[in-house]
Amino acid sequence: MSLPHALLTSLVERPSTGAELARRFDRSISPFWQATHQQIYRELARLEAAGWVRSAPVEDAHGRERSYEVLAAGRRELRRWIGEREDKPRAVRDELMVRLRAEAAVGPAGLDAEIRRRIEREEAVLARYLEYERRAFAGGVDTRERRLQHLVLRSGIRTVALRIEMAREALEILAMAPSGK
Amino acid sequence: MSLPHALLTSLVERPSTGAELARRFDRSISPFWQATHQQIYRELARLEAAGWVRSAPVEDAHGRERSYEVLAAGRRELRRWIGEREDKPRAVRDELMVRLRAEAAVGPAGLDAEIRRRIEREEAVLARYLEYERRAFAGGVDTRERRLQHLVLRSGIRTVALRIEMAREALEILAMAPSGK
DNA sequence: AATGCCATGTAACCGGTTACATGATTTA
DNA sequence: TAAATCATGTAACCGGTTACATGGCATT
Numbered sequence: 005m006s007l008p009h010a011l012l013t014s015l016v017e018r019p020s021t022g023a024e025l026a027r028r029f030d031r032s033i034s035p036f037w038q039a040t041h042q043q044i045y046r047e048l049a050r051l052e053a054a055g056w057v058r059s060a061p062v063e064d065a066h067g068r069e070r071s072y073e074v075l076a077a078g079r080r081e082l083r084r085w086i087g088e089r090e091d092k093p094r095a096v097r098d099e100l101m102v103r104l105r106a107e108a109a110v111g112p113a114g115l116d117a118e119i120r121r122r123i124e125r126e127e128a129v130l131a132r133y134l135e136y137e138r139r140a141f142a143g144g145v146d147t148r149e150r151r152l153q154h155l156v157l158r159s160g161i162r163t164v165a166l167r168i169e170m171a172r173e174a175l176e177i178l179a180m181a182p183s184g185k
Numbered sequence: 186m187s188l189p190h191a192l193l194t195s196l197v198e199r200p201s202t203g204a205e206l207a208r209r210f211d212r213s214i215s216p217f218w219q220a221t222h223q224q225i226y227r228e229l230a231r232l233e234a235a236g237w238v239r240s241a242p243v244e245d246a247h248g249r250e251r252s253y254e255v256l257a258a259g260r261r262e263l264r265r266w267i268g269e270r271e272d273k274p275r276a277v278r279d280e281l282m283v284r285l286r287a288e289a290a291v292g293p294a295g296l297d298a299e300i301r302r303r304i305e306r307e308e309a310v311l312a313r314y315l316e317y318e319r320r321a322f323a324g325g326v327d328t329r330e331r332r333l334q335h336l337v338l339r340s341g342i343r344t345v346a347l348r349i350e351m352a353r354e355a356l357e358i359l360a361m362a363p364s365g366k
Numbered sequence: 367a368a369t370g371c372c373a374t375g376t377a378a379c380c381g382g383t384t385a386c387a388t389g390a391t392t393t394a
Numbered sequence: 395t396a397a398a399t400c401a402t403g404t405a406a407c408c409g410g411t412t413a414c415a416t417g418g419c420a421t422t
Contacts, residue, residue, distance in 0.1 A: 013286055033283060037282070041402080042382090087294050090302075094280060100274075102191045106267050114268030117268070170336065186409075226373090
C-alpha cells in the first residue's frame, strides 16, 4: 500500500494540485510506482480525511483546482512508514515470462511479434529514463538526497535494460527450429 | 490476466490435482507469477466451466482430490493467447524504491534495517533459483523447449541479483551523514 | 479417541483499472 | 459560438489477498 506515501512524498517535495501531482508522479517515481488520476483524487480525499494533508482552492484559479499540502501529522506518518517492516514484499510478475513457458509447452505460436513490440516499447522507456538522468543528474550527484534519487532512477534504468536483454535472448531462441538443437 | 494460461501451461505439462498444481507452480513459474491455492481452485472451476479442462476424482484417492487435464479447446485457447497482443503490459512496482524517495525527501528514518531484511530474503530466493538451475539444467540445455525454460529461470536469477545489488548500493548511501557529500 | 495435517472450498475486502460525467477554460 | 481540452470526480468491476470453514486421513 504505497500510494498514499508516494503522494505524501511528492507533496512534501512541493505542494500541488491533483493534476500537477499526476504529472510530477510520472517524472519521478514512475519507474517503480504509477497511479491514474482517479486513484490520485480518491487517495488525496483519504489523506485529507486522515488529517495528513489539507487543501485549499487555488487563488487565481481557472477552474476547481485545489492545492494540497502536507501537515505535520502527514510528515510524521511518512517517517513512520519509511521505517515500517514490510512483511510480504510485492512479488515480481511478468506476463511475457508466462508466455515463454507456455510457448515451450505447446510449441511455436507467434510469440516473436509480441516480443518485438515489447522491445520497442521498453527501448522508448529506457530512452526516456536516460534523458531524465541526463537532465537531472548531469552536474554530478553530491548530496545524500540526490544520490538516493539517482539510485532509484538508475535502478529503473538497469531493470528496463535487463528486460530488453532477456527479450532479445528470447527472440534468438524462438528463431530456432522447433525440435532443433 | 495470466493466471488461467499459466495454469493451462502447467496442466499441459502434466495433469494434476489443485494442490499438486499449487506446488508445481511454485517450482516452475514462481519467479514471474504466483498464485495462492484459493486463486487456483477458483480459476480451475472457471477453466472447467469454459470447457478448457476437465476433472475427475482421483482413483485411489485419500480424500476429495480431483485431477485436471487440458482439453483440445484448452490447448487452442493457450496457443491463441500466446500470440495475442498485450496492450498494456503490467507496470513494474517496487515499494522499496518508493521508500527510498520518501527517505530522500524527509531525511533518515530507519530504512536501513528494512533493506537488510530485504537483502536476506532476496539472497534466500536467489539461492533457491540457483539450486533449481543446478538440478534442472546441469546436463546442458539442448532443445528449444529447455532453452526457453532455462531463459525464464535465468531471467529470474538476473532480476533478483539486480535487486540485491541495488539494495546494497542503497545501504551505502543511507550510511552517509544526512547533509554530507 | 484426540490431535494435527492436508485438500478443497466460501466469503469479504482492497488496490488498481476502466468507463463515464460534469463544469470550466481555451481554441478554432 | 462551437469544439476541443482540462481538472475533478463517480461508479462498476476484477484480480489478488486474507480469514475462515469443512471433512477426510495420518499420527499419537
